[in-house]
Amino acid sequence: MKTGRAVYEIGAVIATAVLHPVFKGILHQRALFIALALGGWLAYFGARCRREQGVLQQLGFRKEGLGPAFLAASAFSAAALIVMAVIAGTQQTIIFRWQMFLLLALYPVWGTMQQLLLQGIFVRTVATPGTGLWPRLLVTIAAALLFGAVHLPDMRLAGATCLLGAVFTLIYLRWRNLWPLGLYHGWLGVFFYYWVLGRDPWGEMF
Secondary structure, three states, rough: OOOHHHHHHHHHHHHHHHHHHHHHOOOOOOOHHHHHHHHHHHHHHHHHHOOOOOHHHHHHHOOOHHHHHHHHHHHHHHHHHHHHHHHHHHHHOOOOOOHHHHHHHHHHHHHHHHHHHHHHHHHHOOOOOOOOHHHHHHHHHHHHHHHHHHOOOOOHHHHHHHHHHHHHHHHHHHHOOOHHHHHHHHHHHHHHHHOOOOOOOHHHHO
């Protein structure tokens, strides 16, 4: 039963990833996609939590490993923010708008859901605790490529999310904690859109 459920869950994650560029690039309904994906997955995990105890803790929403995972994610995010600031300085795109502060509060929710699907379902299912070095390396590469592919055709965005997926997968495999990954996913995404891409995700959604 658990094996069958894992297959269905990974299939649903891949389907979500495939639908993302469809809603974003073809239908131009990014906000609708986020609402549907969040609503659908929250309903699913809510049903699982009613049937099983400790589901969220098993996936990564726990206290264990929070401190070191937070430090590792903070170090990477600080370095990434410095690089983005340098790029934005050369492009003259260092800006601060009221929408940015709103997104800094809201986007971590969507970032956390993405990390839950990528790490909590995909990575955790393939690389269980005790898995050897090579399987962990392969799942890190697979997770990074999957995460980057979701953000095509923008090559800069795909490349950045591929790197983010690789680093956050390594952090998750080490400490199995999702809290800092979702938080920094959201924050870095906001600055990357405004400073590096020169795009306004708030305006694109609404």
